[in-house]
Amino acid sequence: MILNAQDIHKGYETADLRTDVLRGVSLALEAGQSLALMGESGSGKSTLLHLIAGLDVPDRGEIAVDSQVMSHPNDTKRAELRRQLVGIIFQQFNLIPSLRIDSNIAFQAHLAGRYDADWCAKLATRMGLSAHLEKYPEALSGGQQQRVAIARALAAKPALILADEPTGNLDEETAQTVLTLLLEITRETNTALLMVTHSATHASALDQQLTLRSGKIA
């Protein structure tokens, strides 16, 4: 099992009130499987994704990625697991603006100590980025930037890809191309994919679909 989240609770405290965002969420994912996470705005999809990525810790419950405890309280430990096991793709692409495309793609692979020049080149070709490797992110279109983000996430050969509305900032046509690429390549590399999306069409292209409602899986 690549992902195993059990009974996850997470709430936020603001000045005077407490919102319980996740109230006992459990989900599991096998290698190479893809899962679409849906739900209304504010239902806690991003929150869950961030917990799985080890960017934050749940109040209760345990998350394991590739049998490693991702909900570990130690910051350094989580960062280490994150770079080794997880690839993240965000809605706003969030590339590193000061680095060229090739360095952007290779960044996490280098961090994880799994840099493979051939693999990176192959990914770039697959994503149709070969002509843009020496440019900076700002010179690329949204669709191109998101393909760079996908290549970056895959370059480190992670066990799990987490994508938070990866097509949310793209027009429908571009979104479709990007999504197809993402699905193809995760299948080829036998990488598990957890993707948040608002689009039922997009969701249906994945192996499984789940909806978050009132802090639980509906």
Add this chain to the structure above:
Amino acid sequence: MQLFTLLMGLALATALWSGVQAINSEARASYGAAAAQVAQGQSDQIVARADESMSVADYIALRRLGWLVTPQIEHRLEMDGETVRLLGIEPLTAPNLPGSFDMQTLPMDQFFSQSGFALVSEDSTKVIEALDWGFEIAPNLAAGTAISDIGSIAMLAERGDTLDRLIVLGNNAQDPAMLEDIAPHLKYLNASSGNDDIARLTDSFHLNLTAFGLLSFAVGLFIVYGAIGLAFEQRRTMFRTLRALGVSLRLLITLLLAELLIFATLAGLFGIMLGYLIAATLLPDVAATLRGLYGAEVAGTLQIRASWWMSGLGMAIGGTLIASIGTFLRLARLPLMEAGTPQAWAQASQKVMIYLGLLGCILLGVAAVLSTLASSLVQGFVLLGCLLIGAAFLLPLTLDRCLALLERITKRALPQWFWSDTRSQVPGLSMALMALLLAIATNVGVSTMVSSFRLTFTGWLDQRLVSELYVTLDTAEQAGDMRRLLADDVTAFLPIVSAKIELGGQPAEVYGVTDHSTYRDHWPLLEAADNVWDRLQEPENALINEQFALRSELAVGDRVEGAQRQTIVGVYSDYGNPAPQMIIGMEAFAMLYPNIEPMRFGLRVAPENIARVSKVLRKDLGLPPDAMVNQARIKALSLGIFEQTFTVTGALNILTLSVAGFSIMMSLLTLAQMRLPQLAPIWALGVTRAQLGRLELIRSVVLAAVVTCLAVPLGLALSWVLLAVVNVAAFGWQLPMFLFPKSYLVLSAIALLAAIIAAAWPAQRLARIAPHQLLQVFSGGR
């Protein structure tokens, strides 16, 4: 927060400016005092010829003819083996008394009191008490001296209306040669020129300190500019919203300008007080000067005080306005709709950076050309300005290129990102970095200049003032008595004789020297022929001073029309003297000027005998104490001056560096908020916050280190310009430049430390930032 940045930046810059001003004026005041002390008794005088006398009638006659002179009489009182020298002056015409006593504060009504009143040195109160006179202790007065009204002393001494001497005031315009015709029984004594060299030397020092005052102004300006620019960057979204809501550009600018002016005034006032505090704590003596600057005790100082406040406020407001021009231009061109990525902003700055770099290159080119051509003071200062501003403008581009290179040669991901990210931060930090560059360069410059000054000057004094005691006789006849009385204690009597001549069309002096080891061993020769001292004894050879050599482009071996036609066998350094000078052998001098008899002597005395020799001179020859100058005292005095200057420059160093450090900190803090979008992805990809914080610290150290590496040579260039260009233009002599690697190391260490301290807080904040703040970046800036 951003308000605090702006206010603090402005206040600190102003504090720096007024602090330097205070220190500068303090330095001036203390040099003035020292110079006055050294120069005491150095005014021209009119005395009676031997066997003649001078009376009040002579004084009145001269005054009527327009001579600006003031009478003095002297009387000695002995009591229990202690002698007090009573000096009678005419307070209405007397200049400031010896020992920098300010005549303005003289208690006039008491001074004229019938019962007698004296200003006394601390050790002579007993004698005056015995007279039953009123008195007041004047701490600056030379030991064993009292000053009183001329009438009271004449009465006390029962000497009728005879006078001892008339002091010629500095502003007297009458020709001394006329005295022969007006009053043949009187003679005119020229002040010995030797000692006011110190006063002139300090002029040079003032000039250099003023230059550094200007530099700190520049540092302050950069900081203010940076503060305003950052404040604007932070608020650009708000401005855009306001404009979109229909607020007119003019209204927005007017409002902002008003806001800025209010801040500038507040910060300026605060800064001036801060400057006062800093100066007062760093230098307790400054307090005295400052009282004159801040508190209106005397009507005359009100103007200084006003100018002081005005300059501080002017700095704050003027600096703010200059600094805000760029910001307002950007505001005017602010597009209503904007892509708004930070990278786009950096890209725009990249262009600015290249333009600035080109401009910097041009300025440096101008500086290079000027450095070989500059001959006037104005050119010297233009050179200085080109050098500094050029270097500052070139800094961002240089840093950018360096970092790009580092980025290219690094293969590992995190270091590569580190360099590239640092590079992208250069535009935002450039103002603070430029300020740091100027601050370090200024400090290196100050240290080098002051230390070179000190080394040169004390070394030169050691060479020039070798004789332990310098004596000025009242009459030439006393020379014989002196030689006889002191034959046992004094190892050599070195007569100092001079005559006025013309050299290169300018009034100059020629000195005669005896052949003595004192000169052979010590005289500061810059250039010399072989056997220079042997050859100097031949009448056709001469030494000239550096200023004459530089001005007339003369060197050893050249011939010159001086006292007669002579060959130059050597060039000596003669700091502090703006006029040409020549030295010839004593025999040649006696031949050329048979009428001039030596009145001044340098006496070589074993140190333990100095006190005894002075006593003999005072008691048996009746010389006034100020006719004897103790070499040790002059040296101690000049050393004291330099010690004080060291304290002052040390304070200046720390002040400028801490202000630069503060501006770095503020820039980093301001940038930190804008940088979260760049940092969040790095964190998400598996770098801990602690790591990011550490990198932040390293970044600031790396930047500061590069800036320091550039600043040290710049500082050296700066001091070279000051010592070798500005000084030559202003005073005609060049000061040798000494290098002090150790103090540069210390300065660099302090600069790095300042950078670390400046980065510590922002880095700490980053290391402790809450995850959800970083996560917000991914959820579209909630």
